[in-house]
Amino acid sequence: MRTRRLTASQIDEAALLLREGQLVAFGTETVYGLGADACNGEAVARIYQAKGRPSFNPLICHYASAMAAFCHVRPNALAERLAAKFWPGPLTLVLPRAPACPVSKLAAAGLPTLAVRVPGHALAHDLLAAFGGPVAAPSANRSGHISPTRPEHVLEDLDGRISAVLDCGPCPVGVESTVLDLSGETPTLLRPGGVAAEDIAAEIGPLRHGAPPGAALASPGLLASHYAPALPVRLNAEVLQPGEALLAFGAPLPGARTIFQLSARRDVIEAAANLFEGLHELDAKAAVLGLTGIAVQPIPELGIGLAINDRLTRASAPKT
Incomplete structure (x- = not known):
């Protein structure tokens, strides 16, 4: 079955598909995300299946507001300061899961942390608000392929593998979100992205760059061969x-x-x-x-x- 291409006027239909456990790609300010109900383990599993994604690579959960995101994690003062400064926007924060967090363990690859962000794109916000819960959404491409910045890119890679793509136009930032781990004692930059590391450091002080050797992958986008075209x-x-x-x-x-x-x-x-x-x-x-x-x-x-x-x-x- 071909993947449907939905318009901005069909956001409620896209939200309904998510509630039914289906996969819906949608545009953000960074790249197109492949969305699923983050609290539905089977729906999350469909993301891994559609992408051919390694199960140890966790997913980012997208929320309509900082308040909603912070209900599912344990925020600290640094997280609250960064959220006030950079959310909505291309910054993902990795924080300890809250005890009653309903997000599927599969979405976090079994880790005690969760990667959360509030996207700064009007249609993405409207979709999240219409859905009413967290949406797990890695980039909407097969694992290791080039990340999509237009709906056409999604269809080239995933047509027939997902239910729909919500056409949100081209992505203005064009690279994924910055991922910052705040679950330990030292703020750690896991992935550079749409918010510059210098701007984060100006807000909260020095950052450690990169996870310690041997640590579990707490963020997407950390595999060595990634975002790869067929050509060398x-x-x-x-x-x-x-x-x-x-x-x-x-x-x-x-x-x-x-x-x-x-x-x-x-x-x-x-x-x-x-x-x-x-x-x-x-x-x-x-x-x-x-x-x-x-x-x-x-x-x-x-x-x-x-x-x-x-x-x-x-x-x-x-x-x-």
Whole structure:
């Protein structure tokens, strides 16, 4: 059965499908999420099935408000301060589960913590409000594939695997949310994303970067090979090799014939919004043009540039 494409006027229908345990993709300010009722274990399992996602990689739960999110976790003063500053918005907080938290253990991969966020997209908020509960929603693509920033990307990857996609237009931020673990003594940046680490540190003080070695994955997006196109990706390219397409940042490298421009004016925010669109487009041209790989020009690791390089590093990792 083909996946239905719903419009903004059909939000109530999308909410009904979620209540029935079905999967509905929807746009946020970051990327499109693959939504399911977070309190319905079978519905959550359908996410893993549709994505082919490793069961140890937990999901982010989306809420209509900070008050709703904090009913299911144990917030601390830092969480309340960050929520007041950055929610709604592209920041996910990992916090201890509340004792009576109804969210499926599968959504958190059995961990005692839960990853929660309040998205800053009007249609996503309306869907969450209409549904009336938490929605577990990783990116709406098959596991390891490029994250979707348009409804067309969702349908390319998941048509027939999910019930519907709610068309929310293109995603303005274009990379996933920043994930910050506040469940321990030291605030730990698990995944750079739409809120710059510098802005978080300015609000609450220094952050530890990365989970301790051997720790369980407390956040999505932490597998080494992730966000990966079929073509091999080569980072920080200074010259092009035969057959390579170019993911450009600023003036393109000499000799480039197949180019996707992330930002001609070298704006990392513009580049972030275009990143997955560029990977999708170049990957789609591979067979037609006989491409052998994607070369990426250097992108500064400042602000959201850190998130861009994180995604590209995972896209370039050896496939496992």
